[in-house]
Amino acid sequence: MRPRDEPEGAWAADAIAEGVRGAEPGEIPRRLCHVAVRLLPVARASVSLCNEGMPVPLSASDDRAAYLMEVQATLGEGPCLHAARIGAPVIAADLAGGGDTGRWPVFAQQATALGVRAVYALPLGDDAGCLGTLDLYRDVPGVLSPGELRTAYLMAGVMTVALMSLPTGDENGNRPANGLWLSELATEHDEVYQAIGMVMAQLGVGADEALARLRGHAFARGLTVLDLAHDVVAHRERFERDRF
Numbered sequence: 001m002r003p004r005d006e007p008e009g010a011w012a013a014d015a016i017a018e019g020v021r022g023a024e025p026g027e028i029p030r031r032l033c034h035v036a037v038r039l040l041p042v043a044r045a046s047v048s049l050c051n052e053g054m055p056v057p058l059s060a061s062d063d064r065a066a067y068l069m070e071v072q073a074t075l076g077e078g079p080c081l082h083a084a085r086i087g088a089p090v091i092a093a094d095l096a097g098g099g100d101t102g103r104w105p106v107f108a109q110q111a112t113a114l115g116v117r118a119v120y121a122l123p124l125g126d127d128a129g130c131l132g133t134l135d136l137y138r139d140v141p142g143v144l145s146p147g148e149l150r151t152a153y154l155m156a157g158v159m160t161v162a163l164m165s166l167p168t169g170d171e172n173g174n175r176p177a178n179g180l181w182l183s184e185l186a187t188e189h190d191e192v193y194q195a196i197g198m199v200m201a202q203l204g205v206g207a208d209e210a211l212a213r214l215r216g217h218a219f220a221r222g223l224t225v226l227d228l229a230h231d232v233v234a235h236r237e238r239f240e241r242d243r244f
Helices: 008-020 025-039 063-075 079-086 099-103 105-113 146-165 177-203 207-220 225-233
Strands: 044-049 056-060 090-092 118-126 129-138
Touching (some): 008 025, 008 146, 025 044, 025 056, 044 079, 063 079, 063 105, 063 129, 063 207, 063 225, 079 090, 079 099, 079 118, 079 129, 099 105, 118 146, 129 146, 177 207
Antiparallel strands (some): 044 056, 044 129, 118 129
């Protein structure tokens, strides 16, 4: 609990610094997700990267938050994807009623089935573009107070700095554009891009169509797009061209 005589921003900054103290660079995103849960009235948090319309889950405070990232990646819809697309915060104050349900109906159903009622998605990055999103999940509906929003924005700023400061593994210190130098932290999702390439070859379609086919097939079978990608890459699943 924050001491009454300590400024809110200073208290949050101290808590963030304490939360990541001694962490290895690749561990910092997960640590910051846990700090967000401690500082804010939210039950869980996650962070994902943006890459050509396909969110790449990076880290989460728990399995439920990780699953909700995968759900949005599979559906291609949700507040976190919308925040990444527009480069601005997206507040879904009540996924069980009102306009938020209609904006992302399938995601809302999946989220509320897990007990999640509100989502706050904050873009990460700067004027050069959106690097990803910090996603906060709450089990009760409602909005964050102005002070809580300031803390959330502070968390997003720290997360952005942390991601942009992670080592590249390049001895010359060069970083590829668009944040792709972070890919080693999300290597499991490389299979999604491999699967997209294989579906493109199998169906003779472009990347967007191949991703849409993967998403649709995964949803129809009750799988995440990552689960289906594993099967495609392992040649357990093959897409056939439509026959007319």
